[in-house]
Amino acid sequence: xxxxxxxxxxxxxxxLVKQFAAKRQALTDIxxxxxxxxxxxxxxRLKLAKLPRNSSKTRIRNRCExxxxxxxxxxxxxxxxxxxxxxxxxxxxxxLVKSSW
Numbered sequence: 001x002x003x004x005x006x007x008x009x010x011x012x013x014x015x016l017v018k019q020f021a022a023k024r025q026a027l028t029d030i031x032x033x034x035x036x037x038x039x040x041x042x043x044x045r046l047k048l049a050k051l052p053r054n055s056s057k058t059r060i061r062n063r064c065e066x067x068x069x070x071x072x073x074x075x076x077x078x079x080x081x082x083x084x085x086x087x088x089x090x091x092x093x094x095x096l097v098k099s100s101w
Contacts, residue, residue, distance in 0.1 A: 002063065006070075010061050016054045017056070024048065024055060064078070067083050077093075
């Protein structure tokens with residue numbers, strides 16, 4: 001099980017990303033629009049830099065929904081390899097069969 005503080009911090013980042021998504025997208029569109037004057041684009045970049053760092057989508061860490069583990073994460077299942085194996089061994093994941101040879 002991961003530290004509760006790390007999991008909570010990641011949830012806070014997700015909340016901030018959702019809160020600032022529209023504002024961040026609008027400023028990014030202005031900053032990347034080559035038809036606008038250079039001063040306006042630069043001002044948009046400065047406003048973008050003043051937003052909280054944790055409101056950037058790239059700061060979200062993929063974590064296992066079951067254990068909170070940050071490594072060996074399967075995106076499709078939203079869980080780590082360890083949790084996947086454990087639940088698969090108990091027969092709780094449909095279509096997953098334990099391999100043996």
